[in-house]
Structure formats: C-alpha cells, structure tokens
Amino acid sequence: MGYFVQQLVNGLTLGAIYALIAIGYTMVYGIVGMINFAHGEIFMIGAFISLIFFVVLGALGITWIPLALFLVLVIAMALTAVYGWAVERIAYRRLRGSFRLAPLISAIGMSIFLQNYVLLVQGAHEKTLPPMITGGFELMRSSGFTVDISWLQLIIVGVTLVLMAVFTAVIQLTSLGRAQRASEQDMTMAALLGIDVDRTISLTFVIGAALAAVAGLMVTLQYGVIDFFIGFLAGIKAFTAAVLGGIGSLPGAVLGGLLIGLIEAFWSAYCPSEYKDVAVFAVLILVLMFRPTGLLGRPEVEKV
C-alpha cells in the first residue's frame, strides 16, 4: 500500500512535468494543425538554460534559494520563449500553405538542428546540478514503508497548477485568448475580422515554449541530470500525453500528462523498467487506434 502511494506521488510529479510540455503541443496543433516536433528540444533548451543560470547565479553569490529559483524561472521562461518564437519564425511561418508534409519535415529538421546545436556548444556529457531543494515530510507509514513527499515535488505540482490556472484564464478571458480561439476555428475568417493571425500564432509558440522552459527547470531540479538528448523522449511522451487527452484540448493535455506520468511510474515500479518507454509508445498506438480523438478531444471534421 505504502509503495503504491509512493508511486502515485512520483507519477503525479512526473505527470505534471509532461503536462507542461504537452500544453505546448496541443496549443500549436490546435491553431496551426501541425505537430511541432521541435517542442521537445525547446524543453531541453529550457532545462539547459535553467542549469546554466543556476550555476551562474551561484557564482554571482545569489544563493538564497527562493530568489535564485524565481530569477532562474523568469530568465529561463524569457530566453526559451525567444527560442520558441525564432523556431516558428524561421522554420514554420513561410511554410503555411505549402504542401502537407513540408512543415512536418521542417520541424524534424529544426529538432535535429537544435539537438546538435546544444551538443556542439554544451558538450555530449551529462550535466549534473547538485540538489538545491532538499527535505520533505512523511505523508504516511504503512506496513513498514514510509511514503515521502519532498518539498520539491510539492513545488513542482504547485507551480504547475498555478501556471495552468493563469494560462486557462488567459485563454478564456483576455483578448489574446479570444484571438487565439478564433484563429483556431478559422484562420482566414479571423484574419478578415482584423485579427493579426501571424502575431497570434507567434504568441502561441512563445507561451508553449515558456511553459516547456518551466518543465525543463523542474526536471533539472528534480533529477539533477540533463543532457542534449532528453528532449527526444520527453517530447514523444508529452506528445502522447496530448494525444491521449485529446489533441487541441487544454484540460486534455493536463489529464493526459498526469496519466502518462502515472503509467510510467507504475510500470517502472511493477514491471521491467527497461520497457517503460515501450509501454508509453504502446499507449500512444492503442489510443490512436481505438480513440483517435483522445479522452477529451473533439472529433475532427475533414474539410475539402
């Protein structure tokens, strides 16, 4: 029982991180109808920027953890957002209206490029960061097993929840959100009604990248080890989460993220852990086969 609850806690933490990345996929898919393959790399870049600025701030003497954490969060979100913006501007904007495979291939090229760019400028070795936030509390004790929740896990889930709330409010209440929803429904019509569609799409990428940066920061803190390749698997898993929840749906991305986190945690706990990625891919294939609209998605209508 205790072991089970512990896996539940770990799974939810991991799921919160996946959910943050999945939002970027689902929003972009909703508005431009393409899979942003480079999004996993954006997450990886967010993790690298976080790690670099933790080290730099530490060297500058800013060691009070809440301040350092806040500064890194802001810096990483801002700088990763620039990456998100640049990826859209360089690799995707020109291709709107090109043939069907063009943006996808361009996205894959972008993803390969970013991965190897980080490999070249930061090196192939794993980067470690000494744990910054330690400690936690004991949730329960049952049949000789103690269930621990670390402060970090609480922070991760807390920050994720706050960001989701802020974000949902942005989509529902602001004019940017309205423009976004309008462009999602019909880009041409939105443009005719005076919405700057290019700007709206850019902002979607910027928001998605900023959230991916938060996920990168969380991974850096939680696991303390990153390398240039983490974006690949995290990207596929977060995409699976977005599909599982129903692509295009924001609550779906969150639900899917949490479910994928749980599946991965429980699989690692009870089944051979080297096959945990296979389990996630199998979920992806099964969902696409039997429920391509996902749990909360709308059925897609094909227009001629």
Next chain:
Amino acid sequence: MGAAQRFKDAGFTALIALALAFPLLGFQTTDTGDGYITRFNWVAIATAAAFVVRLLLSLVPQRFRLHQYATRYTALPQGKIITLVAGALILFAILLPISPLGSRRTIDLATLALIYVILGWGLNIVVGLAGLLDLGYVAFYAVGAYSFALAAEWYGLSFWEMLPFAGLIASAAGFLLGLPVLRLRGDYLAIVTLGFGEIVRIVLNNWSPVTGGPNGIGDIPRPTVFGMPISPGAPEGVTTFNHFFGIAYDPLQRLIWLYYVCLAAALVINWFSLRIRRLPVGRAWEALREDEIACRALGLNPHTIKLTAFATGAMIGGFAGAMFAAKQGFISPESFNFQESATVLSIVVLGGMGSQLGVAIAAVILATLPEFGREFAQYRMLLFGAAMVAIMIWRPRGLFTVRAPSVRLDQP
C-alpha cells in the same frame, strides 16, 4: 524599404540572435555544475553576423529572392539529360572497383553508399510517392538485418537463402504496423512510426537471450559466389571461388563481390520503383499523395493503397538490412537509432521527394560526407537539420529537382 527600416529590421534580428546565443553559446558549465566558462566573443560574433546577413539580405532586390525563384522554377529538365547523368553514374559505379580508385577503403565506402541509396529509394516510395512520413524507417532496416543474422546463427542459412526472407519479414512487419496506424492522419503516422522505431531499438537492446542485447550478433556469413565462398581455404567438400577459377585469394575480392551484389540490388530496385510507378498501384500512390479526398471520391481505398506503399518500402528496407549485416559481419542496436532514420529521411528530402536520381546523388553525398574529416562529422547532423529546414523553405521539391512525373498529359 527605406534605409532606416532596413537598419531597424537588421537590429531586431541581431537582438533576437543575441537572446538566442547569450545563454547557450555564452556560457558552458562544467559537467558537475560547479563552474562555467564564458564565450562572450562568440556571442558578439553571432550577433554581428546576424545583423550583417539580415542587412545584406534586405538589399537583395525582390526578384532575385531565392524562395520565389525556386517555387516558380520547378520546370523539369529534359529527359535526355537525366538519362545521360544516370547512365554515366551507373557506368562509373560498375567500373569503380577495377579503376585506380578501387582501394579497399573506397570500395567499402561505396558499398555503404549503395546501401544508403537502396534505403533512400525504399523510403522514397513511402515518403516521396505515397506521401507518408515514416520516421522509424530504420526499424525495418533493423528487422532485415537481424532476421538474416539470427537465421545464420541458428539455422546456418546463407545470405542468398535468407535475402528474400529478410525482405519478406520486414515487409510483414511493415504490414502489421501499417494495418492499425495507416488509418491515421499523416502527422500522427509520423510520430507513431517514430515510436515504433524506438520500440524496436529498445527490444533489440534488452532482449539479450535472442538478440545478444547491446553486444549484438557477430560472425555473420558473407555472401557466396553462386554457392562458392571466397576464402583462402575451405572445409572438405566445398569448392572455393578461388580454387574454382584458380585465382589467388585476396581479401579485397570479398569486398568487390559484395559491392557488385549491392550494385545489382540497387539497379533492380531502381528498375522496380520506376516500373511500379506506372502500374495502377504506383499511380494510386502518387494520386493519394496529392489529394486523399479526391482519391476516395474516385473509389480508391486509401488504407489499402497506403498499406502497399508502406509494406513495399519496408521490404526494400529489409533487403538493405540484410546487405548491411553481410557487409559489417556484425550488427548491434547502435546501428539502428533515430539518427539513422533521420539520415535516410534527409537523403530523400535533399534529393527531392519522388526523384530517383536526386535521391541517389543525395545518398552518395551524405554517405561520403563523414569521410571528409572528424571535425566535419561533428557538424554533419547539424547541417542535415538546417538543410532540411532550408530545403522545405526554398526548394521543397528537393535540391536536385529532377523528378519527372510518372504520368503526364502531353501538350497537343
């Protein structure tokens, strides 16, 4: 555009470049996270370069801009030129081993290049003709290689006995994967095939009792010459190639033979893909790529058509895998990672989706690139990625643009 506007524009680009370069180029932390070095001079160079390039680009008059030129200029070169170039290339390929260039290293490299050509043509059927983006193509390559290696290890089957089955097994794998997932939209297909490629690699890596895990499988037999092995000596009752023809043994002979086997296979596959395009199924592939809804309206079943393309592509991947295993004599999951899939995909994209000659040229270039030095090999994938983006923007029909439509209504 006025001069002020140009400078403002270039300044903005430089600012973005600064923000991009500052964190990742400007700092490099130590691996343990206890210190860092700064490289602000690089950041300054990158920013300045972005400013200058943007400014110069804005000075290029509108009518000389590359992307406009390229999208308009998809006119096809004369058929004769294609035939000439292709003929010259084939002649060169046939003469290579007996020419002065035919050293051990070049033949080995040329064999690898030919395997990439075959892989490129196989993926070309899936991506170029049928318009299905397969990001896990290397999985079928792996299936072919492993089925040959395992059959040789367990049942002592030879290359020639196993070659057709390597293709068939890979094709069956493609069929089984395609059956559920080909109903999906194109971009879902891409990510599912990506996942499938990873599944195959993970299974190969962890199913040690069968696949040997990360250690791979060794001692894979080389192809024989009509049943006669090329070797200095042979066990009782087996005539060696050298004995039969009375030629002294030379390890180079094996390489040359394998090279010709690959060349013959490549030519057969080329002939096959050129012919199949004219068959109803090949035409259906191309029609489907252009407009799925129209195809359905004309009574074609998109699912079956996609499945045939997928299985055919997988089969060619399986053949290439068996040849790769025979060439290396040793295979391990390392050779079948995503990077390999990405390389084959960039071969198809660079060569021009649907173009046989373009894909062949791109395959040869990409396979030989790493030989131009280790420093260059480091930048290889970076360049591939950048090239894929650039091609999609400026020359979406490929760098060489020699694709002839399979069916054309001639002008009256």
